Amino acid sequence: MEVVIQPDAGAIATLVADEIERLLAARPDAVLGLATGSSPLAIYDELVRRHEAGRISFARARAFMLDEYVGLPDAHPERYRNVIDREIAGRVDFAPGAVQGPDGNAEDLVGACAAYEQAIADAGGVDLQILGIGTDGHIAFNEPGSSLGSRTRIKTLTSQTRLDNARFFDDDVDAVPVHCVTQGLATIMSARHLVLVATGSAKAEAVHHLVEGSVSAMWPATIMQHHPRATVLVDPAAASRLQLGDYYREVFAAKPAWQGI
Ligand code: F6R
Numbered sequence: 001m002e003v004v005i006q007p008d009a010g011a012i013a014t015l016v017a018d019e020i021e022r023l024l025a026a027r028p029d030a031v032l033g034l035a036t037g038s039s040p041l042a043i044y045d046e047l048v049r050r051h052e053a054g055r056i057s058f059a060r061a062r063a064f065m066l067d068e069y070v071g072l073p074d075a076h077p078e079r080y081r082n083v084i085d086r087e088i089a090g091r092v093d094f095a096p097g098a099v100q101g102p103d104g105n106a107e108d109l110v111g112a113c114a115a116y117e118q119a120i121a122d123a124g125g126v127d128l129q130i131l132g133i134g135t136d137g138h139i140a141f142n143e144p145g146s147s148l149g150s151r152t153r154i155k156t157l158t159s160q161t162r163l164d165n166a167r168f169f170d171d172d173v174d175a176v177p178v179h180c181v182t183q184g185l186a187t188i189m190s191a192r193h194l195v196l197v198a199t200g201s202a203k204a205e206a207v208h209h210l211v212e213g214s215v216s217a218m219w220p221a222t223i224m225q226h227h228p229r230a231t232v233l234v235d236p237a238a239a240s241r242l243q244l245g246d247y248y249r250e251v252f253a254a255k256p257a258w259q260g261i
Contacts (some may be wrong), residue, residue: 013042033129063100066140067182071095129191137219141182150184
């Protein structure tokens, strides 16, 4: 696992956008994995800037979302499908239908989860997966206790996650759905490059476990320690509980710039 400590979200976004620009230049039909929430927003803004500057095209790329709430009306602004359209998909040149997400309103949710797994496999798998991390250590919506071998399925959000996400629902925790459909930990682990971003002190404990803790379903993100190519980009506040912070800084400072992340 590579740990990259950067001064702020802008510097993190630059590095991640550099990697995506490199990927799309080499493989214009690459498959991206998109996260929702606050963490990736600076990355999406940077990608849009580069698209508008003519540096990046998504015209041949495809993308898969990580997760979706169950039961939000189709037009609800916080439905993740709508969030992704607003924050990135609708601001760049993805072809119609190129960005897919799990269907949280399907009549047959179990069947829809299986179909989503198949769609990812049919696309050849995800090349680069963007991830955030919950304060309880979840990635996508794989809450503590999730099977480390899980695939896309229905999950129940913890009260901590619903509290954390109430800010998107006018601070009304009761308006945050209880259930979601989410890629499983094994689904995420099948992506070829995992890129997790975290900023702020509220993420410090989860980041410490992710990077330096024991692999355990209690901190689901720790499964990433088994991934052959996982990059964790954090600001100083999110890095504040890392025991080897100075070492991670030295390693990245000594890395040739051409290698990227
Ligand atoms: C969202 C997702 C979640 C978030 C996590 C952090 O698609 O998969 O795992 O990444 O809850 O959320 P933020 O970035 O809002 O702190």
